[in-house]
Amino acid sequence: MILAGDIGGTRARLALFAPGEGRARVERTLPSREYADFSVLLAAFLDHAGQPHTDIEAAAFGVAGPVVSTAGDTRVRATNLPWTLSGASIREQLGGCPVRLVNDLIAVGLGALASPLDRRVNLNPEAGDGATGGHAAVIAPGTGLGEALFFHDGERHHPMPSEGGHCDFAPNDTREDALLGYLRGRLGGHVSYERILSGDGFSSLYAFARHAQLGRPAPNAERELAAADDPNARITAWAQEGADECAVIACRLFARILGAEAGNLALKSLPTGGVFIAGGLVGHVLGFLREQTLEGFLDKGRFATMLGRLPLWVVADDALGLAGARRLAEREIT
Known part of the structure; x- marks a missing residue:
């Protein structure tokens, strides 16, 4: 399974896909501001999905905010939320799978190109x-x-x-x-x-x-x-x-x-x-x-x-x- 997310200041849309399948196995939209940080929101989604994190092979998230890469980590300070997302922390929460964090427009652009x-x-x-x-x-x-x-x-x-x-x-x-x-x-x-x-x-x-x-x-x-x-x-x-x-x-x-x-x-x-x-x-x-x-x-x-x-x-x-x-x-x- 792969995990994808579109993280905005008002809502976060998350979905689990099986590679090669067109539709999401599980998709849910959550109100971003009701969660203290992204790790809590992610845990809530995984609990709802009933999906063991060990089954997730890769994850990527488009986030409304500037992306900064440093040695060993990529971080995004959300523009309209009191959150800072860390690729390394998310990777640890998901059991060590590869994690990509990008600005939300990059995700939107790739989605448009693939439409x-x-x-x-x-x-x-x-x-x-x-x-x-x-x-x-x-x-x-x-x-x-x-x-x-x-x-x-x-x-x-x-x-x-x-x-x-x-x-x-x-x-x-x-x-x-x-x-x-x-x-x-x-x-x-x-x-x-x-x-x-x-x-x-x-x-x-x-x-x-x-x-x-x-x-x-x-x-x-x-x-x-x-x-x-x-x-x-x-x-x-x-x-x-x-x-x-x-x-x-x-x-x-x-x-x-x-x-x-x-x-x-x-x-x-x-x-x-x-x-x-x-x-x-x-x-x-x-x-x-x-x-x-x-x-x-x-x-x-x-x-x-x-x-x-x-x-x-x-x-x-x-x-x-x-x-x-x-x-x-x-x-x-x-």
């Missing part, structure tokens, strides 16, 4: 499907904006993490010029792509659309947003329903700017194997991505033709992190 074609949306059909292989790039809006590159050695992809989501936002038209000025004032200085291309980015874009009087908001919009458990989800729902002009404009801006930053990432890495826009969040605005994202991706002047040859995929699946962690664990036993 079947029928689970993807091709935003650039003129470019084909990238089946010839090659380097790949992944951009994943979520709580933040994750970006990573995947070097292809002729047989498999190897991840190269980055903090590209914190690069400076560069406007491409007069409306985006105004957006940059608005966000500078709102944030007190530097504006990164993550400030726009993340969950909270929808609220910022919506506030800009209202500030600039670009459309008519829904009736009682302020009251509804104040009462909403997740204002960003309320904004995307309004946009999908066409119930709020400012929400529609916010989602259009999000989709086009996401395409522009995906194009920036492509120019820096030349990913002939494709650019992957990944994660569960993008599924909420897929219609806008279909309409706007390729336009932003190709808006690169003299290099538009070159980018037009690159596959551009959307993989809207919140289980990609678990799938990528499984892939890493399988590598440990092959």
Whole structure:
């Protein structure tokens, strides 16, 4: 058996797989914050599974946090939890099997790269499907904006993490010029792509659309947003329903700017194997991505033709992190 996990600040998804089988033998999602540390959560999962730890041949976990490798150990300080995960400690808890700890975006990226074609949306059909292989790039809006590159050695992809989501936002038209000025004032200085291309980015874009009087908001919009458990989800729902002009404009801006930053990432890495826009969040605005994202991706002047040859995929699946962690664990036993 192999053990895979996608460890986030809100929930941890763990699963046991038999190598070669498609479905998990056991899968469970646990509320991360209810456990004092990861070792307690892992023990609870194994107790539920009724699986002896001696049967586990390899384990891998994608964790939301920076990964630091030192002699004999790999550690991750979780970004939104009071946890520090240690590969050596987990290995000991599991009876000595190989353990991989990676940043959650690396796991998401590997999951996207392994996704079947029928689970993807091709935003650039003129470019084909990238089946010839090659380097790949992944951009994943979520709580933040994750970006990573995947070097292809002729047989498999190897991840190269980055903090590209914190690069400076560069406007491409007069409306985006105004957006940059608005966000500078709102944030007190530097504006990164993550400030726009993340969950909270929808609220910022919506506030800009209202500030600039670009459309008519829904009736009682302020009251509804104040009462909403997740204002960003309320904004995307309004946009999908066409119930709020400012929400529609916010989602259009999000989709086009996401395409522009995906194009920036492509120019820096030349990913002939494709650019992957990944994660569960993008599924909420897929219609806008279909309409706007390729336009932003190709808006690169003299290099538009070159980018037009690159596959551009959307993989809207919140289980990609678990799938990528499984892939890493399988590598440990092959």
